[in-house]
Each structure stands twice: as structure tokens, then as C-alpha cells.
Amino acid sequence: MYTDVGSNFKKNHNMIFPFDININLNQSGITGIQNPTIKIYGGITTFLGPNGAGKTQLLRGLKHSLSAHLNGKKIRYVSAGRLGPMENYRSDYDGQRGQPRFDSATFGDKSATARRHQTETILGDFATLSERADVLIKVQERLRKLFKRDIVVDWDGGNLKIFFSRVDQTTSKNYSSAREASGLLHLAAILASLYDDEVGCLLIDEPEVSLHPQLQSFLLNEIKKVAGSNTDKGKKLIFISTHSTEFIEVNSVTQLASIVFCKDIQESPIQIDPSLGDFQSKKLQALLTRLGQEHKLALFCHTPLLVEGPSDEIICSALSRKLSLNLEAAGSQILPVTGKGQFPVVIKLFRLIGKVPALLADADAITDDLDIIGVFTNLSQATELAAGLGHRDAAKFAKDIYNDFCQIVSTKWDDIKNQAELHYYWINRDKGKDELIAKRRSAFCWLFNTSDEEIQKVSNGAEWLTLKVRLSSLLNFLEKLGCFILRKGTIEAYYQHSATLTVDEKPNAASYEVNGLLEENSEKVKEIYSDIIRAMTFCSNVKEINEAEAIRDLLLAMVSPALASLKKETTDTELKIFSNNLFGAKSSLFTLTKHIDGEDIYLDVNLSTDILEVTGFPIRIKKGANPIEVVNNSLKLK
Incomplete structure (x- = not known):
């Protein structure tokens, strides 16, 4: 039995920490991999690892593995791209809008509220604010007192609209949520999920997105307040995947045990056993x-x-x-x-x-x-x-x-x-x-x-x-x-x-x-x-980045056939057309020109971009010479 009051590690008559969860990756569309088992030591479990380590897949797998532990409550997964639907209104997302459509932002109709716990984006959280007045009040109070903002929910012609206003300005008018800062939108959405007591398990992918460190610290404190056994009033199991140190709190062995270290989805994640003598x-x-x-x-x-x-x-x-x-x-x-x-x-x-x-x-x-x-x-x-x-x-x-x-x-x-x-x-x-x-x-x-x-x-x-x-x-x-x-x-x-x-x-x-x-x-x-x-x-333990190596194969692929067909009467225009026919847009990286010295014919190659960090150009290759040797010597490659 592990007890850590600061991290909501406690015993409940219906849920006893620690307990094991087998993560069902197959249900998440990942096949051929053994389903890993992790141990839940308390209300907050954190997944750490580099990009591509499988943290998101593990979070999604948990959606299909936790129903037996929720006593009928909902499971909610909040994606890292949760603001995605708002980009239709916050940006010229396809280059055809001219300017963002800030004031047109809507977030679903009445039928969408029934799917709010399944919706993985901010649409689900805004739907919660429209359905749960108590949750809305909790979010509003924190936005008003801490960030001098108010959030307003409105139904316009059957479409949900969200507005903000400044409470520190007496003449402030409501403005579209699409005009609000990304950080406050992320914060309002996650707080809505945290305070929703219909949710027994909340999985948050990268809670730090768009939040400066102080906001991250505040959000972690709010997470800690509601994390615990979902059979306790107002508590829920919380799983997060993060790249931020602000969401890591390790003051005890039991807190360290609640961190799941991921390296690759093909490998089992690592957790420590706090009962080991080493600890x-x-x-x-x-x-x-x-x-x-x-x-x-x-x-x-x-x-x-x-x-x-x-x-x-x-x-x-x-x-x-x-x-x-x-x-x-x-x-x-x-x-x-x-x-x-x-x-x-x-x-x-x-x-x-x-x-x-x-x-x-x-x-x-x-x-x-x-x-x-x-x-x-x-x-x-x-x-x-x-x-x-x-x-x-x-x-x-x-x-x-x-x-x-x-x-x-x-x-x-x-x-x-x-x-x-x-x-x-x-x-x-x-x-x-x-x-x-x-x-x-x-x-x-x-x-x-x-x-x-x-x-x-x-x-x-x-x-x-x-x-x-x-x-x-x-x-x-x-x-x-x-x-x-x-x-x-x-x-x-x-x-x-x-x-x-x-x-x-x-x-x-x-x-x-x-x-x-x-x-x-x-x-x-x-x-x-x-x-x-x-x-x-x-x-x-990584190879040195060398852009000369990256262009060598393309360079050789271009100059070899060009040298084979090069004649005294060949024009630079013909060389350009020849390269473009073979390699399309890639041929624009290099400029090929002919050079004659007496009876000798040469192909001169120059680099046509200032972006690549490559020295050794221009390269002059004599017809009949070994282009591999000349290019490697010029670019100082083996």
C-alpha cells in the first residue's frame, strides 16, 4: 500500500492503488505488438518520452482498457490538436480566404452535445460548458479572477457560439472566441474537462500546448485537485503525455513510480517498482x-x-x-x-x-x-x-x-x-x-x-x-x-x-x-x-548532418547522363531542358553549363540555392572523367 497525500495516492473501498491496467493497443488500430501492462499508483499517471515514442498510442489504448474501473462514468480523451476545428476561423487555412473568419466561429449544433465526451477536440469542451452551468461557473470564476476574462456561451440559430470579454475594461464588448489567445482557449477547454464530474477518466495529450510556464503550473495544480479515485466525489483518474517539466512533480518515490517512460511503441514502457530496496x-x-x-x-x-x-x-x-x-x-x-x-x-x-x-x-x-x-x-x-x-x-x-x-x-x-x-x-x-x-x-x-x-x-x-x-x-x-x-x-x-x-x-x-x-x-x-x-x-550517437551528402546522389544522377550526351555543339539551354525533362523541379537545384578548353569539353555545375550549406561549387567535370571521383573530391566526401 502506497500513501502520498500530495499526489492523491490513497485507498478507496472500490478502488485500491496500485492496480494493473493492460493497455489495448489492438483496439487503437496497432497490430503485431504485445499489449503492455502498466501499474496505476495514484490519481495522476504521466507518460514521458521523445517524439515518436508511442505516448499518444498508449493514451488512446487506455480508452479501450479502463471501462471496468470507471463505475459507469465517462472516459474522455483530449487530443494535442484540440484547437484544430478553430483554425477554420483563426487562420487562412487554405490560402483562399483572404483573411480569417473570426466572427463566424461556431462549435456544433444541439445534436453534437450528446457526443461531447467522445469528441476529442475543443468542440466537446465547449459543448460541456453549454450543458453544464456548474462547470461553466467554475471556469468563468477562474478566468475572471486570474486572467481578467469572461467566457459567454450562446446559441445562435441552433449553432453554439463562444464569446469572451475583458472584465478589467468597463466598456469591453463580447468578442468571438476565435480572436482569443490560444493559451486561454486551451486552458478553458482543459478546465471544462477537469471539472466535469461525469468524466471518471481524463486522458490529456500534451496539456502544455500554447501555455507559458506559469499557466502550466496553474493547470497542474488544478489537475492535482481533482486527481484520485473516480469513486470519490469530484475525483477522476488522469493520464497525461507531456514534454514539459512543469507537469512533472517528483518529490517522492511514489510520484516517480507514477511516471511511465516510453522509448518506442515496439518496446514495453518502463516504470519503477517503489518497493525495491534501492528506493x-x-x-x-x-x-x-x-x-x-x-x-x-x-x-x-x-x-x-x-x-x-x-x-x-x-x-x-x-x-x-x-x-x-x-x-x-x-x-x-x-x-x-x-x-x-x-x-x-x-x-x-x-x-x-x-x-x-x-x-x-x-x-x-x-x-x-x-x-x-x-x-x-x-x-x-x-x-x-x-x-x-x-x-x-x-x-x-x-x-x-x-x-x-x-x-x-x-x-x-x-x-x-x-x-x-x-x-x-x-x-x-x-x-x-x-x-x-x-x-x-x-x-x-x-x-x-x-x-x-x-x-x-x-x-x-x-x-x-x-x-x-x-x-x-x-x-x-x-x-x-x-x-x-x-x-x-x-x-x-x-x-x-x-x-x-x-x-x-x-x-x-x-x-x-x-x-x-x-x-x-x-x-x-x-x-x-x-x-x-x-x-x-x-x-x-548520431551521424553528423551533412547536406553535401544529401545532394550528392541527385547531383551525380544529373551530371552522369549530361556528360554522356555532352558535345561541342550542345547549348546551355539544351542542358537545362535535358535536366528538367529527367528530374523536373529538382533540376532547379543546379545550373549546368558547357565549358570548352581547346579540344577538351567540360560540364560546369553550380548550386542554384543559398539555403543549403554546401561548399565546393562550382564543380568542373571533364567529359570522360569519373564524375563520382570529381564530385566526391569537390564536396570533400568519401
Whole structure:
């Protein structure tokens, strides 16, 4: 039995939370997929996932699965495109109207009110306002007091019309609902569904549509007021699919259990089991109570990249923009975690909800202890990778190298003291704490920022170099698991345009660095920030957008037959007609012209648009040459 008063998790004599629901996807027209089962822990159940993950199909499937739990009440599904019917009046929807027909807006006749609970658009909600005076009053009161609007229902010649007026203006007249802001229309419609006590289950696809964050927050509070067992007076089961953090509230394990994580309609959605021992951890429970906006954003992605602080986030975001890594579009999110001690618990949480978190950490994540990298070496995948390297156990592989590193730093510090004590870690060490930690951090950074030749020159150089090789193998191994350690120590050590400042000034330094790196050549940026870029590439796991690749096939398809038929007497007009006959409108992308140099005939190809980001034009191809080779060389493609 799970109890959470804030989320309406309670027991009722006719409905006991949690209970299972098998979602009938076949009834929604989806075949060949096993119907998933989800557990309902309370009044609000939320579906999260990227576009195309199947959230809408799951909501629709619930329409056919919940009748046994509603005690005769209605099921109402509200679509994400609920304002669709109003576009006939709010826009020149087919380019033939001249201007919108605002004042002609109508929303069905009397017969439509009988279908109001089945209607998935705003037409059903406006019909409810016309049929239920009590619901209308509740909506009106909130619009008047909070938004200085009044909503008026009118029947004109048997057609339903909705008007608004401004209550803060004494001379305000009624105006057509088609002239009202989209956000207020969405809000009025959803509130009507929420307050309708004939509805025992409400399914809302993307409640955040057109609502600014404050309106979203208000709507969530209204949702929470009516969410619960539908056998309780004024309560209903509510299911939402959302892309907004404003509709996510995770202050407890039971609230987290009410989130259904979707990846693909072909795969079963993921829910946590709040009774698992992992969720009894005080650290994890404490993390949930302070789950901030950034952490909530990571709930929407597949592979969050955890970093140590705002400076790391600033640099990573800039690199993503500079190099077009498209982290967010690829299902990742840069997530700063305050204090490296929080990494293990945050990683555990994200894994429990089906995410694959990656980590970008300072060198102290591997020099101080094995707590953080242990979260990766305990993965089953780690055992397989370690076996491929000839190690029986991943954790022992890491521990042996770590212990040997600690041993050499402890016993042979004097070998490298003069060089290592120049490092940031040593200069800014906490002199009131164990100096051995500072020595390990500085030694690690000295190893990875000193050439092998220079390492050989110090006392016991061969031993130090062997250790560097072994540490490198461990770091490469960890990167395959998603754990990336900054070989230079901290993010600031990579800066080229900003000095390392004090702790309080770190975000400022990162901002200055961003201004510089955005102006740098991309190849230089890749070289300087290679350690960080590897982590981001791991998370993005998508191919680089290259518009040259997108046009290559069409380009070759055009030039190959043009070259075959090209003669000295061929005119540019003939080339244009030839291309247009073969490729129609697509041929307008390129301009083909003939060029003669002595006895040699060439085809010149130019790009006819400024929209595509492609370099290498114009391209000159000699008749008889290999067009594939010439085009690839010009566009710098393999």
C-alpha cells in the first residue's frame, strides 16, 4: 500500500492503488505488438518520452482498457490538436480566404452535445460548458479572477457560439472566441474537462500546448485537485503525455513510480517498482526531494550526460553548438550535478528508470577513490569488455591499476615533485586536508600532460611510463561504458581564451572561453577539447548532418547522363531542358553549363540555392572523367 497525500495516492473501498491496467493497443488500430501492462499508483499517471515514442498510442489504448474501473462514468480523451476545428476561423487555412473568419466561429449544433465526451477536440469542451452551468461557473470564476476574462456561451440559430470579454475594461464588448489567445482557449477547454464530474477518466495529450510556464503550473495544480479515485466525489483518474517539466512533480518515490517512460511503441514502457530496496536508500530519497528543473529535464532524454558544475555545462553546450553535435535532438541532456559525491546516486536513479547515463568528471573521480568508477565497472557490460582485454573481473582490473597508482605516488613522489607541484590541483589544494590526495591528482595530470619522452627522463621513468600506459587502458575501457575522465584534470585546464579564475568566477571564465572557442576553426576545437567531445559524441550517437551528402546522389544522377550526351555543339539551354525533362523541379537545384578548353569539353555545375550549406561549387567535370571521383573530391566526401 502506497500513501502520498500530495499526489492523491490513497485507498478507496472500490478502488485500491496500485492496480494493473493492460493497455489495448489492438483496439487503437496497432497490430503485431504485445499489449503492455502498466501499474496505476495514484490519481495522476504521466507518460514521458521523445517524439515518436508511442505516448499518444498508449493514451488512446487506455480508452479501450479502463471501462471496468470507471463505475459507469465517462472516459474522455483530449487530443494535442484540440484547437484544430478553430483554425477554420483563426487562420487562412487554405490560402483562399483572404483573411480569417473570426466572427463566424461556431462549435456544433444541439445534436453534437450528446457526443461531447467522445469528441476529442475543443468542440466537446465547449459543448460541456453549454450543458453544464456548474462547470461553466467554475471556469468563468477562474478566468475572471486570474486572467481578467469572461467566457459567454450562446446559441445562435441552433449553432453554439463562444464569446469572451475583458472584465478589467468597463466598456469591453463580447468578442468571438476565435480572436482569443490560444493559451486561454486551451486552458478553458482543459478546465471544462477537469471539472466535469461525469468524466471518471481524463486522458490529456500534451496539456502544455500554447501555455507559458506559469499557466502550466496553474493547470497542474488544478489537475492535482481533482486527481484520485473516480469513486470519490469530484475525483477522476488522469493520464497525461507531456514534454514539459512543469507537469512533472517528483518529490517522492511514489510520484516517480507514477511516471511511465516510453522509448518506442515496439518496446514495453518502463516504470519503477517503489518497493525495491534501492528506493529505500536515504540518499536517493533525498535526491528526489530536491529534484530541480535540470534534473527533471533529464527525465525526458535517453542518455543524460552528467557533469560536475555550471562551467562544464557552459563549455559542453557551446561545443555542441559549434560542432553541430545535436545532443538534445539525439536524446541527451547535459546535467550538472553539484558535488562529485552525488554522481553514484544520480547514476543509479537514472538507470532504475531505464536511462543510460554517461559521466564527464574531473580527474579526482579516479584519483581519490573507486566509488564513482565502481558504478560503471559493476555493469554486466563491463565484465564482457574486461574479458575481451584478458581480465577476469572489471572491478579487479580497475582496483589493481588504482592501487599501483596510489603506491607509486606515495613512495616515489620526489621523482616528479618539481613538475607536479606546478599543477592547479597542487597550487589550490586544501592545505588543511590530506596532502596525499593532492599528490595523486597532480601526478595523474602530470602523466597525461607530459610526453612519453619527458616522463622517461625522470627518476624511475620507465615505471611511471608503464603506469601511464596502464591508466590509459583503464580510461579507454571506462569510456566504452560511458565514463569519461578529464585527462587534464578540470574543465578549466582546457581553456585557450580565458585564465583559470577563482571558484566563484568559474562560470564567468567559462563564458569568456565560449566567446573564444566559437570563433576558432572547428578542427582546432576538436583537437583542444577532444576529451570532452568524445563524451558528447558517445551521448549523441548520431551521424553528423551533412547536406553535401544529401545532394550528392541527385547531383551525380544529373551530371552522369549530361556528360554522356555532352558535345561541342550542345547549348546551355539544351542542358537545362535535358535536366528538367529527367528530374523536373529538382533540376532547379543546379545550373549546368558547357565549358570548352581547346579540344577538351567540360560540364560546369553550380548550386542554384543559398539555403543549403554546401561548399565546393562550382564543380568542373571533364567529359570522360569519373564524375563520382570529381564530385566526391569537390564536396570533400568519401
